[in-house]
Amino acid sequence: MRVTIDSLEQQIAPLREAMLQAVDAYWPNRMDMHRGELIEAFRKLCIRIGQQQSSGQKAPIAYIHFSFLRTWLLQDRVIYSIEAYDDRWYVDRNECLELLELPWLYPLLQSFKQDLGHALFRQVPDTEIDAIVLREFTVLHQYIREWIRSLVPELIALPEFLAIERADVLRIRAGEFKDFSEQLWMEDCTDRQAAELKSWLEEKRSSDCMNSDLRGLDLSGGQYEGIDLRYSHCSGGDFSGSNFQGSICVGTDFSGSKLTGADFSQSLLYDANFSGCDLSSAKLAEAVGGARFFHEGMVLGFYGIDFSNANLQGANLLFADLAGAEFQGANLSGALILKQDALQWNLSEEQRRSITWMEEDESGVPVPVQVQLRE
Known part of the structure; x- marks a missing residue:
């Protein structure tokens, strides 16, 4: 059976809406229950940055990225990396990162994946199902992005953050790992x-x-x-x-x-x-x-x-x-x-x-x- 793009979207749309409503029910109170986990991961990253800067391995920080990791999504885990770069951005090869796992959100994605499998049974291969799940993760990511954005004032007030060397312009971003991302915060000291x-x-x-x-x-x-x-x-x-x-x-x-x-x-x-x-x-x-x-x-x-x-x-x-x-x-x-x-x-x-x-x-x-x- 050949599935057209239009018919595929018609079947995905109500499932996407159901996942959207499910994550919206988490917003913002239930997600704020986990704010300490995010703050602690960021604090650890800042400590790691400080250690690398003390040893001369890391230049002043110009970018901090929160990135969702697609490979982990396919292994039934919602994990974000938090990485620090100097002003060379991705050309900076001195790795400095912490991982932040959000297991409390995975059931929402898992439910979407199961419903998608039932709706598209024998219509598309499993690899296509995985591709759809990865693409539709942006529905959840937008809530995670805004959750992180709301906590940025607390993150940048941490003593461990204030102690690191920062470039004249610092950007905090969120998105896909080494792919499209959006800016959450900018500090311009020029x-x-x-x-x-x-x-x-x-x-x-x-x-x-x-x-x-x-x-x-x-x-x-x-x-x-x-x-x-x-x-x-x-x-x-x-x-x-x-x-x-x-x-x-x-x-x-x-x-x-x-x-x-x-x-x-x-x-x-x-x-x-x-x-x-x-x-x-x-x-x-x-x-x-x-x-x-x-x-x-x-x-x-x-x-x-x-x-x-x-x-x-x-x-x-x-x-x-x-x-x-x-x-x-x-x-x-x-x-x-x-x-x-x-x-x-x-x-x-x-x-x-x-x-x-x-x-x-x-x-x-x-x-x-x-x-x-x-x-």
Whole structure:
């Protein structure tokens, strides 16, 4: 029986979805139960790096990779390697690695493999089944990748990490062993001039700005419309009066930044961190970053947007999709929010009373309205 690509995908799709839902049930609480294992493996790697650097075997570290190992997947084990390289990357032949096994996730992959075998029995050879399993492991990997990303602040705060010699630019990445990987963290200690960086950012060249280290810089008044700043580190900076309209700020960390009057209208803000920010008079109208979005096995939005302890006084949040966002301790006095969103966001009664609630009139123009709140 000849199996077409389309018919094969039709049979795989529901099994992929089942595996996705299974791992999503682990996220994030059950995975966080194992955070100590990851931190300990990283700590051991840093000790190994220090030993090699003390003996002159290892230059300053420029890359740290978390890589899933395909050969182990075929042997019923989910194992990641954690490797350290100097600025030559893969050309660095001085091996420095630790292994991290995640046996608690393998049953999810095993169940997918068994269901795949039943669904495709006698339609494709066993080698093709294995190839499909390896390809679809990315469904699980994306959760592991975000789990690692969430723990990076703890990893880079370890005394063992702080003690190693690091290159001027250090990147922490995750992906397949010596193949495609994605950047989780970037530490840039080069001499950075805010004016030059601002001009570079305003050029908005494709994906060049992704994963940038822009911490603590004055980049106010910038014309960053449509920029892709996903997973960049912008904490403690000054972006007041900047135009980010239509930008991609997925996972961007603006925590503790000055964003007064900044325009994030129609931007993608999944997992963005605005905790402790001054967003007074900012525009977030029609911004998107609510509940997790699933599409063909891929997920967008793992944690939700964080506005905890942010100042959103007078901010425009009309038509913004912020379901599930964290607003604990946020100042929403005079913020413009549609009445229809009143029950969708997790707000305190004090916050609800301070908001300027709006509703569309017959012509579709938002106007202030009264909202009945609990006494």
